[in-house]
Amino acid sequence: MDMKEKLQEIRQEAVKRIQNSDGLEQLNEVRVAYLGKKGQLTAVLKGMKDVAPQDRPAVGQLVNDTRAHIEEFLEDTKKRMEQAVRERKLAQEVIDVTLPARKPETGHRHPNTIALEEVERIFIGMGYEVVEGPEVEYDEYNFTKLNIPQDHPAKDEQDTFYINKEIVLRTQTSPVQARVMEKGKLPIRMIAPGRVFRSDEVDATHSPSFHQIEGLVVDKNITFADLKGTLEEFARELFGPETQTKFRPHHFPFTEPSAEVDVSCFKCKGSGCRFCKGSGWIEILGCGMVHPHVLEMCGIDPKEYTGFAFGVGLERIALLKYEIDDMRLLYENDIRFLNQF
Numbered sequence: 270m271d272m273k274e275k276l277q278e279i280r281q282e283a284v285k286r287i288q289n290s291d292g293l294e295q296l297n298e299v300r301v302a303y304l305g306k307k308g309q310l311t312a313v314l315k316g317m318k319d320v321a322p323q324d325r326p327a328v329g330q331l332v333n334d335t336r337a338h339i340e341e342f343l344e345d346t347k348k349r350m351e352q353a354v355r356e357r358k359l360a361q362e363v364i365d366v367t368l369p370a371r372k373p374e375t376g377h378r379h380p381n382t383i384a385l386e387e388v389e390r391i392f393i394g395m396g397y398e399v400v401e402g403p404e405v406e407y408d409e410y411n412f413t414k415l416n417i418p419q420d421h422p423a424k425d426e427q428d429t430f431y432i433n434k435e436i437v438l439r440t441q442t443s444p445v446q447a448r449v450m451e452k453g454k455l456p457i458r459m460i461a462p463g464r465v466f467r468s469d470e471v472d473a474t475h476s477p478s479f480h481q482i483e484g485l486v487v488d489k490n491i492t493f494a495d496l497k498g499t500l501e502e503f504a505r506e507l508f509g510p511e512t513q514t515k516f517r518p519h520h521f522p523f524t525e526p527s528a529e530v531d532v533s534c535f536k537c538k539g540s541g542c543r544f545c546k547g548s549g550w551i552e553i554l555g556c557g558m559v560h561p562h563v564l565e566m567c568g569i570d571p572k573e574y575t576g577f578a579f580g581v582g583l584e585r586i587a588l589l590k591y592e593i594d595d596m597r598l599l600y601e602n603d604i605r606f607l608n609q610f
């Protein structure tokens with residue numbers, strides 16, 4: 270085969286390979302194979318010594334033409350490929366400004382929080398202040414100043430988490446009563462919501478950590494009638510205007526007399542159902558007239574001042590109000606559960 274034919278063949282082959290290249294990388298392989306130092310055209314140039322001297326200029330010209338042709342074709346193809354890549358990228362990166370924005374993921378208020386805000390709304394409406402006390406509390410405030418004697422079963426390690434001999438995780442919000450009374454600012458009309466702790470096993474109605482809302486009113490001439498009227502109004506506001514209230518005598522060390530309060534079942538209106546376990550009544554809180562000895566220990570003269578107090582379980586209210594039958598659901602914080610309230 271003479272030089273001319275050979276060059277013709279190289280040129281055709283190169284063009285075909287360029288046309289069949291799939292991407293810039295393959296294109297570069299073609300460039301190396303034909304134009305590179307060890308490429309086919311270079312090999313032809315090296316063979317020039319075998320060409321008759323008079324033919325050399327013509328063959329040289331032909332080699333250069335072939336090289337130029339392949340180079341040009343490579344360059345054009347490369348440009349077309351780059352353009353295609355750019356267009357594909359632009360198409361992919363188009364921003365449709367008319368699309369609705371992605372919704373930010375938000376959480377949801379916890380049933381405890383919703384119930385607490387409702388209780389706070391009711392008492393703030395009656396002129397109460399909302400105060401807070403420490404969760405890690407002195408034994409003295411959690412027990413002694415509330416008239417709870419040394420040998421009271423609540424003080425057992427089975428029931429109370431002790432930090433040391435003098436410090437406990439408060440088992441009730443009642444110590445806030447003592448803290449507020451000690452400040453000496455009278456009259457007092459406050460509620461104190463917060464977390465409390467008891468050494469209980471977890472089940473559908475128990476948790477080692479739960480919440481209470483304490484209430485305290487101290488003023489001149491406060492009577493049991495004030496306590497009754499206040500809690501009856503609270504029950505009506507919380508569970509609906511037809512709610513009946515029942516005061517059952519009870520014992521708490523820091524109140525005398527003491528009572529537990531039941532409300533008529535808001536589900537069956539008192540006829541008896543699964544909710545009220547057939548009795549028509551649901552227990553919601555403990556209360557009483559502040560024990561004179563407690564007033565005295567907190568620096569208030571029981572001859573001049575009287576008061577009432579109450580303690581409500583926040584989870585109990587939330588479970589009742591939202592008809593949740595397992596307390597554990599309140600602590601899992603599953604957004605699918607929380608979104609329902």
Ligand code: DAH
Pocket residue numbers: 440441442443483484521524554555556557578579580581
């Ligand atoms: N501290 C009581 C408890 O945890 C609840 C309670 C009862 C609070 C009567 C009071 C009250 O203020 O007067 O069981």
